[in-house]
Amino acid sequence: MALVWSLVGLIVGPFLAHAIRRLPGREGLRVMPVCGVCGETLPFRAFSSLLASILGSRGGCGLCGAGPDGQGVAVELVTAAAFGGLFLRYGATPMLLLTSFYTSILIVVLFIDWRHRLILNRVTYPGLVLALILTPAVAPVTPGMTLLGAAFGGLVFGLVFEVGLLVYRKPAIALGDVKLAALVGAMAGYPAVLTALLLGTFAGAVASVALLATRRGSRHDYMPYGPALCVGTYLSFFINLLGA
Ligand SMILES: [Zn+2]
Incomplete structure (x- = not known):
């Protein structure tokens, strides 16, 4: 099957x-x-x-x-x-349809970001609206916890964005990453968003170290946080049931 x-x-x-x-x-x-x-x-x-x-x-x-x-x-x-x-x-189960749909969105985000270093609003905005509706409709997550998940993802990455501006005087991550984190939060809901963000950050760190170790990137190069966040979110579907 x-x-x-x-x-x-x-x-x-x-x-x-x-x-x-x-x-x-x-x-x-x-x-x-x-x-x-x-x-x-x-x-x-x-x-x-x-x-x-x-x-x-x-x-x-x-x-x-x-x-x-x-x-x-x-x-x-x-x-x-x-x-x-x-x-x-x-x-x-209906959860299979939901996670497959979310995974499809993540695959589109991952490959576009990988190739163009872009996370498109025309993907994240409709995705966010759909996820805010679909997660509470299908998964055992209340609308409030879905909204909280989206807000949490957006705020945490928004904070990283602001701190990056203050400390390095240039963005440490892209604004698209912030919107993606909000989308991921709406997909997973609270508290599963924590697992998704942690796994995404971990995947990003592993990818950064691997790029540096193979000398294919310098510390000033673009780090693939968007694709890493997509991979982390997909992996979180296996650890948490959405919302759990
Ligand atoms: Zn041709």
Whole structure:
């Protein structure tokens, strides 16, 4: 059954990959898949980069000759694995649908932030509104605790943002990270937001040390707090049931 839900992840994955390619631009979402390199519209059979790469070059771009999008393949595989894991945790319950939906949003945030160093308001704002409604509707969390979770996440990261400005005279984290923390808080509710933020901070620290150790980053480089927060939140779905 977990494999079946992974297959659902494989179906959802191409849509997430499409959103990740299209949302940062100003051209709108569009229906047809586009080349990740030159932006050329591709035939519909190229919608799944994974399928295109398995079937061979037929999924490639006619204009620039680029093969199937590697990032798209990664997004589809990550989504399938993440969905399979959630099934093992929650089984066939409404919570599975809720956490899978939240994980889809987190995957979109993670890949866009990783690639563009951007956390888009057009993802976090609607996500926040949806999470404030869906968490109390599906999970054993009251609307008040959901709101408290969002406020807690936003305030803690807002404080880090302000302290960074005061101490370093430049932002230690981006304002998008603050909005993401509020979104995460609304997804998890209070007190599960604590687990999500702690795991996210821990994942960010591990990633920073790994980047420094491999000399691929200096201390002044961008640290991937957004992606780390996304990973931490996903992991928290396994430790806490939402709200618990
Ligand atoms: Zn192309």
